[in-house]
Amino acid sequence: MVYVVEMDVNIPESWNEEKVADYITREKACSQEHQQSGKWVYLWRVAGKYSNISVLDVEGPDELHRIVSSLPLFPYMTIKVTSICKHPNALKETMI
Numbered sequence: 001m002v003y004v005v006e007m008d009v010n011i012p013e014s015w016n017e018e019k020v021a022d023y024i025t026r027e028k029a030c031s032q033e034h035q036q037s038g039k040w041v042y043l044w045r046v047a048g049k050y051s052n053i054s055v056l057d058v059e060g061p062d063e064l065h066r067i068v069s070s071l072p073l074f075p076y077m078t079i080k081v082t083s084i085c086k087h088p089n090a091l092k093e094t095m096i
């Protein structure tokens with residue numbers, strides 16, 4: 001199943017630079033591991049916001065939740081998930 005996921009990141013203002021840098025480093029390693037697995041297909045920055053729009057191709061909601069909740073910044077995100085399917089009029093045969 002293919003999901004479009006929007007993640008808005010809300011880092012607590014109380015965090016110091018070192019803590020923010022540590023989370024960002026671990027976040028990058030974690031998301032790149034999932035991207036390398038092929039499950040996390042696209043990762044785009046939303047212009048002008050500390051948000052991303054991602055496309056994940058996974059077995060279903062359980063796997064989606066496992067991946068998204070493995071991110072170190074997961075507790076500090078507001079996440080919107082949209083499940084998508086093929087449009088009958090789409091010229092392209094494949095979803096992604």
Ligand SMILES: O=C(O)C[C@H]1C=CC(=O)O1
Pocket residue numbers: 007009027028031032050051052071073
């Ligand atoms: O910066 C972000 O958008 C948060 C986050 C989600 C994946 C990733 O690599 O970073």
